[in-house]
Amino acid sequence: MRNGECDLGVPFHTPDPMKPESFQITVTDAVLDDLRRRLSQTRWGAALPDSGWDHGTSPSYLKEVVAYWMSGYDWRIHEAALNQLPQFVSTIDGARIHFVHQRSRDAHALPLLLLHGWPDSFYRFHKVIPMLASPNRGDNIGDFAFDVVVPSLPGFGFTGEVMRASREQPNRQYAELLWRLMTEVLGYRRFAVAGGDGGSSLAQLLAIDHPESVIGIHLTDLAWHAVNVEPSTLPKHEREYLEHGKKQFMQDGAYIMVQTTKPQSLSPALNDSPSALAAWILDRFHSWCDCDGNIERSFTKDELLTNIMIYWVTQTIGSSMKTYFDETRSPSLTPKDHVNVPVALALFPKDIAGVPPRSFAERTLNVQRWTEMPRGGHFAAWEEPELYANDVTTFFHELHATVSAV
Amino acid sequence: MTQTTITAQPFYVDVPNATLEDLRARLEQTRFADTHDETGWEAGGDSAFLRRLAEYWRTEFDWRAREEELNRFAHFRATVDDVKIHFIHERGRGDKPLPIILTHGFPDSFLRFTKLIPLLTDPASHGGDASDAFDVVVPSMPGFGFSDPPKSDGTTFHIGSMLHSLMTDELGYERYGAHGGDWGSTVTEHLARSHPDSVVGIHLTDVPFWHTFRKPSDLSSAEETHLKRTTDFMMKEGAYAAIQGTRPQTLAHGLNDSPIGLAAWLVEKFQRWSDNNGDVESRFTLDELLTNVMLYWTTETIGTSFMPYYDFTNAGVMRWMLETAKQWKGACKVPAGFALFPRDTSLPPRHWAQRFYDVQRWTPMPRGGHFAAFEEPELLAEDLREFFRPLRAAMQ
Numbered sequence: 030m031r032n033g034e035c036d037l038g039v040p041f042h043t044p045d046p047m048k049p050e051s052f053q054i055t056v057t058d059a060v061l062d063d064l065r066r067r068l069s070q071t072r073w074g075a076a077l078p079d080s081g082w083d084h085g086t087s088p089s090y091l092k093e094v095v096a097y098w099m100s101g102y103d104w105r106i107h108e109a110a111l112n113q114l115p116q117f118v119s120t121i122d123g124a125r126i127h128f129v130h131q132r133s134r135d136a137h138a139l140p141l142l143l144l145h146g147w148p149d150s151f152y153r154f155h156k157v158i159p160m161l162a163s164p165n166r167g168d169n170i171g172d173f174a175f176d177v178v179v180p181s182l183p184g185f186g187f188t189g190e191v192m193r194a195s196r197e198q199p200n201r202q203y204a205e206l207l208w209r210l211m212t213e214v215l216g217y218r219r220f221a222v223a224g225g226d227g228g229s230s231l232a233q234l235l236a237i238d239h240p241e242s243v244i245g246i247h248l249t250d251l252a253w254h255a256v257n258v259e260p261s262t263l264p265k266h267e268r269e270y271l272e273h274g275k276k277q278f279m280q281d282g283a284y285i286m287v288q289t290t291k292p293q294s295l296s297p298a299l300n301d302s303p304s305a306l307a308a309w310i311l312d313r314f315h316s317w318c319d320c321d322g323n324i325e326r327s328f329t330k331d332e333l334l335t336n337i338m339i340y341w342v343t344q345t346i347g348s349s350m351k352t353y354f355d356e357t358r359s360p361s362l363t364p365k366d367h368v369n370v371p372v373a374l375a376l377f378p379k380d381i382a383g384v385p386p387r388s389f390a391e392r393t394l395n396v397q398r399w400t401e402m403p404r405g406g407h408f409a410a411w412e413e414p415e416l417y418a419n420d421v422t423t424f425f426h427e428l429h430a431t432v433s434a435v
Numbered sequence: 436m437t438q439t440t441i442t443a444q445p446f447y448v449d450v451p452n453a454t455l456e457d458l459r460a461r462l463e464q465t466r467f468a469d470t471h472d473e474t475g476w477e478a479g480g481d482s483a484f485l486r487r488l489a490e491y492w493r494t495e496f497d498w499r500a501r502e503e504e505l506n507r508f509a510h511f512r513a514t515v516d517d518v519k520i521h522f523i524h525e526r527g528r529g530d531k532p533l534p535i536i537l538t539h540g541f542p543d544s545f546l547r548f549t550k551l552i553p554l555l556t557d558p559a560s561h562g563g564d565a566s567d568a569f570d571v572v573v574p575s576m577p578g579f580g581f582s583d584p585p586k587s588d589g590t591t592f593h594i595g596s597m598l599h600s601l602m603t604d605e606l607g608y609e610r611y612g613a614h615g616g617d618w619g620s621t622v623t624e625h626l627a628r629s630h631p632d633s634v635v636g637i638h639l640t641d642v643p644f645w646h647t648f649r650k651p652s653d654l655s656s657a658e659e660t661h662l663k664r665t666t667d668f669m670m671k672e673g674a675y676a677a678i679q680g681t682r683p684q685t686l687a688h689g690l691n692d693s694p695i696g697l698a699a700w701l702v703e704k705f706q707r708w709s710d711n712n713g714d715v716e717s718r719f720t721l722d723e724l725l726t727n728v729m730l731y732w733t734t735e736t737i738g739t740s741f742m743p744y745y746d747f748t749n750a751g752v753m754r755w756m757l758e759t760a761k762q763w764k765g766a767c768k769v770p771a772g773f774a775l776f777p778r779d780t781s782l783p784p785r786h787w788a789q790r791f792y793d794v795q796r797w798t799p800m801p802r803g804g805h806f807a808a809f810e811e812p813e814l815l816a817e818d819l820r821e822f823f824r825p826l827r828a829a830m831q
Contacts, residue, residue: 063464070461074691074735078588084745085684192471283681286674294479294675294703298689298696300468305689305696312685344468354478 046120047214052127053112054187056342061104064303064341068099071304082315082322086308090324094311095304097330107335114158118187119214121206122194126180127151127187128210131162133174138162139244139429140217141175141421142207142235146226147288147349148310149408150186150339151179152332156414161421173426178215180207182227183352186339190348199352200227201361204234212242219432221425225249225380225409227352233394234361236370245371245397245428247421249409250380254362255393267389274382281316284309288353296347306346307337317407319379327412364393373398373424375417377405398424443513443605446521446581448505450733455498458694458732462493465695476706476713480699484715488702489695491721501726508552512581513605515597518590521545521581522574522601528557529568533635533827534608535819536572536598536626540617541679541740542701543806544580544730546723547616548573551808554816561813566827567820572606574598576618578739580730585739591618591746592758595625603633610830612823616640616779616807618743624791625759627769636795636826638772638819640807642783645759646791648752657784665781672707672780675700679741680748687738697737698728708805710778718810772796772822774815778804796822 073092081087114129129151132138141161145153154177161175183191183203193202211217221244222232229252236243260268278285287295299306311324311333318327340346372394376384378401390396400420405413467486475481508523523545526532535555539547552571559565575582577594585591602608612635615623621643627634647665654662669676678686690697702724706715715724731737747755771792775782777800785797798818803811 063466067464070457072457072692072735074688074738080684084749085682085686086688088684088688091688190470190472280681283674283677284685286670286677290671290674291479291703293474293482294699295686295696296468297480297482297485297699298693301466301693301696302689305692308685308688312682344466347468347470348472351472351478 049117049119049130049214052116052118052187054108054116056104056108060342065099067303068095071095071302082312086312086315091304091308091311094307094330094334098303098307098334102331102334104335104338107331107338111152111155111335114155116187119210121209121214124183124191124206125188126183126191126206126210128178128180129154129158130215131158131177131179133162133176135172135174138174138176139425140211140215140220141177141425142211142220142222142232143177143179143410144207144222144224144228144231145179145182145185146224146228147185147352148313148336148340149226149411150336151181152336152339153408153411154179155411157410157418157421160414160418164422173422173429175221175422175425176217178211180210182231184348185345186343189343189345190351193355196355197359198361199355199359200230201234201238204231204238204361207231208235208239208242218242219244221245221247221428223247223421226407230254230356230362233366233368236368236372237366240370243370244432245373245425246368247373247375247424248394249375249377249407249417250382251374251385251390251393252362254360254366255364255389256382258364258392264388266386270383270385270389277382284313285353288350289357290354292347292350292354296350299346300344303337303341306341307334309346310337310340314408317379317381318412319377319404319406327406327408332411366393368394371395371397371428373400373420375400375402375409375420377402377407377409377413379404379406380409381407397428441605443511446510446512448502448510448581450498450502450729454733459493461694462489465489465693467695476703480703481706485695485699485702488698488721488724492694492698492725496722496725498729501722501729505546505549505726508549510581513601515600515605516593517586518577518597519583520574520577520597520601522572523548523552524606525552525556525571527555527568527570528559529565531566531827532556532568532570533823534570534572534602534606534611535823536574536602536611536613537808538574538598538613538615538619538622539576539579540615540619541743542704542727542731543617543809544727545573545575546727546730546809547806548808550812551816554812555819558816558820561816563816563820567824569612569819569823570608572602574601576622576740576743578742579736580734584736585742588742588749589746591743592625592750592755594622595629598622599626599630599633609633610635612636612638612826614638614819617805621645621743624767627771628759628767631767631769634769635830636770636772636823637792638774638796638822640774640776640805640815641779641781642773642788642791644781645747645752645755646787649756651790655784655786658787661781661783661787668780675704676744679744683738683741683745687741690737691735694728694732697732698725700737701728701731705806708778708780709810710776710802710804718804718806723809767792769793770795770826772798772818774798774800774807774818776800776803776805776807776811778802779807780805
């Protein structure tokens, strides 16, 4: 059991630890009682002048969320809903990976690995899993279906902290774990990968290190390594994009500075105070959604809290933030790396740094599909599930046809 | 100059029992995440140290005893510009004690100066000369500890003037000296520039960081190095300032709700910025570290202590320079002394300081860090005595 208080459904010992064991989320009553007690004791303190969301999480909205968390939100309903998804754990080289494995009824379905980021979780994809595995659209995509695999990434949620063989290139080691999950554990020879945020980095690493397995990758952003280039070498419109991103970073990127340099100065508070955790995570959802400042236009309180609960009950906010620190110390990707497998970019207008110039993306990626979306933000699969699922399906449907024809 | 009205009232540190009981309950239920990936202080707070600190806090730390020690000083609160300012006021023992105001920064408090105060008020009892005695005033910055928060944001630019009112209107001093570090050096510089006729000299442990934002064209290579180190510091160690400046509310709430969360955020700076060879306890006892944390916890002021960062970020570099320039009233004619402690967060060359000040004393110290008054009170006291000695003589 992790941390001795939260029974997360540890499987029986098995002689073959890689063999997937069925997994159900079962948070104990003690954890929920403790949470309720902490929430009821929240100490609001002398606040800065309430300036809405201008200087961080809105104090009045945070109070509203905490009140709802205590009296309206029912974890058991969401736990039951999450447990409707077929979940498994498999231990690869000592790393116990949690994942959803939603097989399609179509025996020829294309395997698709979906990779989330921070501060979300496997829950990012809860709306698109059924769309991708059991499509029911009357359009020309027909019945193209995926076997969907959604892991909790190393450091996150029901996977939690993963010890690495070395401190070198942690994301590359995690990508290797995911490759082994898809191939050695689940037996897929070739598969597709899609992701955003941290998931975009991992997708690119999978594509670079295993082009024999990855037929193509679908991304919602370029991943942060791409911008570490010397701007003077770039044409004007690309430089402007980088300058815009830099400005954005100066205004709203301090969370990255904390998480890459001092995550363990922050994590004690976030692991000890549920409202602290909510404040830290809600700020990101608010900043990065296409909601005109009204976060609930994009996400319900229940959805926001279920994602926060995945961090709270697993006590993984610290290990999730630590992945930033570890990766910064030994980066797995540089702007010199190039993805050669076909890449689709679905760009949602309110994502963190806006829409990059295609020419800039092509410096690191073999871009075969480029879609600028009419709406949506950073958590596209969650915020605009139809747009997202359609784009993923269209890209891989075409690609699958090409690959199969060869 | 505002009309003189004496508002200072004696003040005693006396935290309600309910606050201490609530704290004990929170410490008992502290939730630490397990990790097999211990990285010491490299990635922020050392989790093994923090567990020990939480345990000590819960079982051994005696706030009432610390409170009694703090109350050996004469504390007051006075209303200045509609804000209640807390301060210690200790009279000097000597012929003509020179009044001096000592201003702290983040993440410390008036506690920074508690070891220094007796050395300054009573030099004769500490191996010095009674003629070097000071009347010492140590305020809590507005928004910190027992001082009320400023009425609105943007106040940071005017703290210097508030403290001048405290020294003159409230306490009746005509001329005085000033010392500070961290935000205290910024406030002290503002004070000197806006009230050069009252401030006989300023003594700082750093050159306020914002001077680095206006880059002169004739930098020496030592200055280039200094500016580069300042930038490096901001990238590697400056995340706290970035988040406190841009998204203070996202962070402040949680630190106010979790005692160990607050301690982790604050204590890491004491570990990082003091001269301790990696062992924070070689410089500060757990009691000292926790007493400082308690001054934030019991007053619930971590959020308002972010105000200077937030004001600075909101104002932007240009407005900050402009506001500062407005207060300059010409050249800085107040004599300035610097004591540079080798493990502080920045070590400017003397000629960098000379661009902004009339530098009359420059002392590179053999040891000590950012919290010099707490780490090396004797070294600092001696430097203050020597710096102000000729200035006292000139006042006669």
